[in-house]
């Protein structure tokens with residue numbers, strides 16, 4: 137989600153303190169990523185995930201996948217704010233971990249690619265019984281699940297000077313928006329409105345059909361293939377900046393109006409990134425909580 141304070145954050149926080157269920161307001165991309173992932177979990181991983189979730193979500197991971205966006209401006213969690221994105225050099229269209237994965241004070245690893253590795257490794261150590269007790273494994277699961285969504289949102293790996301498209305103000309059809317928000321939300325909302333009767337579960341089913349026996353089904357094995365997590369995460373971030381360059385920024389300037397042409401041509405990328413994020417999150421969780429963990433031997 138956008139990296140600026142949402143008007144609703146404070147209110148959301150107050151509500152959360154009072155009513156745990158208020159957590160569950162929907163941020164469609166994250167919710168779908170997590171629903172896809174959970175549907176692909178093997179029994180053992182699903183059990184482990186359910187055990188880490190608080191009772192009130194009744195085993196539904198997606199109910200808490202937006203939590204990291206809700207708490208990022210809270211004092212205790214301010215350190216998590218840089219973990220939602222990566223700033224790459226303007227117009228370079230590349231991602232280099234050692235060059236780009238840092239926060240604005242140059243603290244290394246403080247970016248979404250570092251965070252995915254960090255929380256995966258915390259869960260692995262926990263699974264192996266060598267975890268650091270200071271780390272909260274419920275939070276590690278929620279951060280990992282959320283950041284797997286973020287690293288797949290192309291504009292979360294964007295250019296530095298425009299803050300991933302946040303400062304590129306434009307119109308989306310008739311209302312004001314910005315380029316970052318178009319990719320976070322507007323395209324999904326428009327798709328829901330135009331094609332899915334505003335019903336998120338219909339959209340989700342269509343995405344699921346497309347990776348089980350539709351247009352992406354041949355690609356799924358390559359999407360989820362991963363021997364070395366750090367290399368994979370870097371690759372996913374590279375995919376994002378490349379899509380951001382080619383399809384996000386391309387032809388867009390501040391003050392423009394984006395409408396049908398942009399929507400129709402970009403929607404397939406948004407949907408594919410949601411599918412990839414979900415499938416890869418499942419891959420990680422199955423690897424971490426399944427029987428064989430050789431795959432991620434390299435994670436520290």
Ligand SMILES: *[C@@H]1O[C@H](CO)[C@@H](O)[C@H](O)[C@H]1NC(C)=O
Pocket residue numbers: 215219244245246247250251252254255271272
């Ligand atoms: C990893 O997580 C710990 C807390 O669980 C945090 O202190 C540290 O800054 C995190 N680092 C990254 C790169 O996410």
Ligand SMILES: *[C@@H]1O[C@H](CO)[C@@H](O)[C@H](O)[C@H]1NC(C)=O
Pocket residue numbers: 272273274275
């Ligand atoms: C772990 O974090 C969750 C969410 O912040 C919190 O509700 C829970 O009490 C924490 N657990 C422990 C053992 O601190």
Ligand SMILES: *[C@@H]1O[C@H](CO)[C@@H](O)[C@H](O)[C@H]1NC(C)=O
Pocket residue numbers: 339342343346350351404407408
């Ligand atoms: C699923 O694939 C069909 C083409 O077979 C396409 O028209 C549709 O937009 C795709 N749906 C999603 C959500 O990607």
Ligand SMILES: [Zn+2]
Pocket residue numbers: 137204205220282286
């Ligand atoms: Zn986020």
